[in-house]
Amino acid sequence: MNCMMKILKKAQKRREEAKKDLEEPAPEEESGEWTEMDEEEVRTIRTKADVERQVTLKIQVEEHSESSKMRFRVSEPDGDEEDTFLQLPEYLQEELATKDGWDYSRIGLSAAPDEEGCKIVLSEQMARDREVSCPPNSTSVLCNVYRFDAMRYYVTGVNLAEGLPSDIIITKDELHKDKELCGFIESGIDRKVVDHLLSKLTFTEQGLGLALTEDAELQKTEEA
Numbered sequence: 001m002n003c004m005m006k007i008l009k010k011a012q013k014r015r016e017e018a019k020k021d022l023e024e025p026a027p028e029e030e031s032g033e034w035t036e037m038d039e040e041e042v043r044t045i046r047t048k049a050d051v052e053r054q055v056t057l058k059i060q061v062e063e064h065s066e067s068s069k070m071r072f073r074v075s076e077p078d079g080d081e082e083d084t085f086l087q088l089p090e091y092l093q094e095e096l097a098t099k100d101g102w103d104y105s106r107i108g109l110s111a112a113p114d115e116e117g118c119k120i121v122l123s124e125q126m127a128r129d130r131e132v133s134c135p136p137n138s139t140s141v142l143c144n145v146y147r148f149d150a151m152r153y154y155v156t157g158v159n160l161a162e163g164l165p166s167d168i169i170i171t172k173d174e175l176h177k178d179k180e181l182c183g184f185i186e187s188g189i190d191r192k193v194v195d196h197l198l199s200k201l202t203f204t205e206q207g208l209g210l211a212l213t214e215d216a217e218l219q220k221t222e223e224a
Contacts, residue, residue: 032066034073042077043104046154048169052112057120059104074107074120084120092122110149111172123148127194131160134203134210141166141203141210145194150185151175153197157210166209170197174212 041059060073070093072086086107088096096103106125111118123146130143141157148154151172158165175181178200184192202211 032064034062034064034071037061037063037070038101041102041104043107045108046105046167046169047109047113048171051171053114055109055113057107059107061102072107072122086120086122095125106146108146108148108154109152111152121148123154126153126190127198130194130198132157132198132201134201135213136202136204139203139205141201143198143201145197155197155201155210157201157203159203159205162205164205164209166203168201168210168212170212 038061042056043059044054044056047053047055056077058075058077061070062073063070070088072088074084074086075081096106106123108121108123109118110121125144126147127143127145130145132141132143133139134141140160142160143155143157146154146156153170153175154167155170156165156167175185178196181193181196181200184196200212202213203209204211
């Protein structure tokens with residue numbers, strides 16, 4: 001048991017270090033300049049449907065001429081806010097660079113769009129390819145879990161039988177309704193947070209797809 005706790009603590013420390021990479025801006029370079037790598041993209045990012053307003057962002061990939069560091073420069077087309085710079089350490093470059101270009105789906109918001117303190121952030125991947133049996137029909141769904149903030153999550157899933165994709169933003173208001181989940185979040189044990197989040201999902205082939213329910217019974221999840 002002690003050995004397992006040490007392993008979990010080390011894994012948690014690595015995740016915290018990775019999160020720090022996303023949150024802290026890189027120091028200004030003493031020489032060189034940032035150059036644009038690709039054409040600017042305009043994307044509508046995922047927000048809570050029917051609850052939050054849509055948010056469209058301009059995204060530019062930049063590389064530093066001296067250090068070869070990379071970053072996303074992000075802004076709202078009609079906004080008055082300054083540009084947000086999202087640093088891309090090597091491990092994130094490997095995750096986000098695809099044969100078809102950059103994966104911008106990891107860019108999101110730390111809170112509701114109009115909430116005070118809301119920031120543009122890169123999500124942290126908490127779980128990859130977790131197979132979950134979702135009520136009401138015990139549908140097998142392959143899920144990925146991402147964290148934009150301690151109180152904001154994004155879950156994507158694919159119905160393994162039909163290949164139907166779905167996703168859901170889980171907001172602070174929804175999380176506050178679940179005291180047990182809030183306790184796991186405060187404890188900082190990510191595995192318990194992921195397991196509990198996935199246990200609260202339902203999946204319907206028609207209509208909602210993935211949805212969060214306060215009444216879902218704990219479902220057994222397993223690594224795919």
